[in-house]
Amino acid sequence: MATIGQLRRLAIRSASILVLLLAWELSARLDFTTTFHLPALSLVLQRLWATAMSGDLGLAAMQTLLRALAGFCLAAVAGVTLGILLVRNRIVGWFFEPLVSVGLPLPKIAFLPLFVLWFGIYEQSKVLMIAFSAIFPVIVSTAAGTENVERQLVWSARSLGSSERAIFWQIILPAASPQIFTGLQIALPTALIVTVVCEMVLGGYGLGATIIGSMKMMDSIGSFAGIIAIALLGYASIQIMGLVRRYFLGWHQESQT
């Protein structure tokens, strides 16, 4: 049974969102704002529905999703590999450690015009820009996770006669995986942010291009609809990432509680 206190909290929590949405709708309906500055929520939802039915929304969302995923997967594979090598291989560690620690805090998006110069304005530059922005947290978390694997685990496996390859696949990688996933979970929102910027600056369809294109046509309804769509996409991808983590780490202590 929910107590009265819990019900009251639930009411306040849902009311805060509802009041906000209602204020949005009313301020537009009562002409406190212009349709250009803040189009009514109902108009935005209608547009979202219309573009979903015509297939335009799905096409744009798919473009954005594929770009973000391509860049993210590239960053994940390269980042995990590099992160492990950073710890396991002395030469790789020596060479890349300073590059990674300098690269991590850089505002990578400033390199976008450079990527355009090298790779053009189409998919290649966008995907590589996304991967470049997302790779650093993956490398750093993977290296930290690999570094922190308990020595006893490795020693006991070795004393039982495991090969180095088995030790890597069966001990080091699983033991480091919680931190690897944390790195991936940091990299995913970054990949989405950068995808949207690339699409806004360089065009080439996708939700970012929809949002900025609508703005340039003074069609605010389109911009707001695009933002709701990208928010849903962001929400879904973050949730799915969480599920993937839980699926792969089902054996780990963190999933037992």
Place this chain on the structure above:
Amino acid sequence: MKAFVIRYLPLLILGGIWEALPQLGLVDRAQLPPPSEVAVAWLELLYSGDLAANGLSSLVVLVQALLLSVSVGILLGVSMARFSLAQDMFEPVLKALYPVPKSALIPIMIIWFGLGATSKVASVFLGCLLPIVTSTFYGARGVEQTLIWSSQSVGARPVAVIRDVIIPAAMPDILAGIRNAIAIGFILLISAELLIGQVGIGYLISFLGEAGLYPGMFAAILTVSAAGFLADRAFVLVMRRALAWRQ
């Protein structure tokens, strides 16, 4: 000193390769101007005042947005941790805002505030706000209850409890949140400048790129990279200073 050299030798090697590739004609000079050319272009940008003017504009936007997001973020985070009404009111809204890639809000800021500094400040502010609120909230909620009770028992008023007990105890989390916010702030600042144009270091980069002045573009990119790097390192030093009393 020797350890420092060995540690940063790879950066030097990379710089050497970068210089050698275009000089030996292995890579097109236009695609990759050597560091020597970039350095000359940097000095030219410095003397012409372009770097200072655009850099200053970016700096002002960043500082304004950070100050705003730090004050609003701490206020919001602490009140959410202390008052369940505030938590119930703001948490759903923040949760709804969380998955939005904040760069998508830049066009809305342009619609609301026009093509100027206000839009940039608002975009950076929105990007920085969430990490600060979240970390302040968790930090303030984790403060030991006994500390709060003992301060109350010696007669501390609610404001004093927040100012003298909760905020200092939550400081490690708050500072970690601000560090994240600085990184995100740089991204949004440059993105907004690429889109809005007119002025700022992001604008300078895209302007030089579109004009085909690639050594200058490289110089501007390296400048903003250095700024992002130094801002992070400087903030880490500030963090250590500010948390020294805890040891």
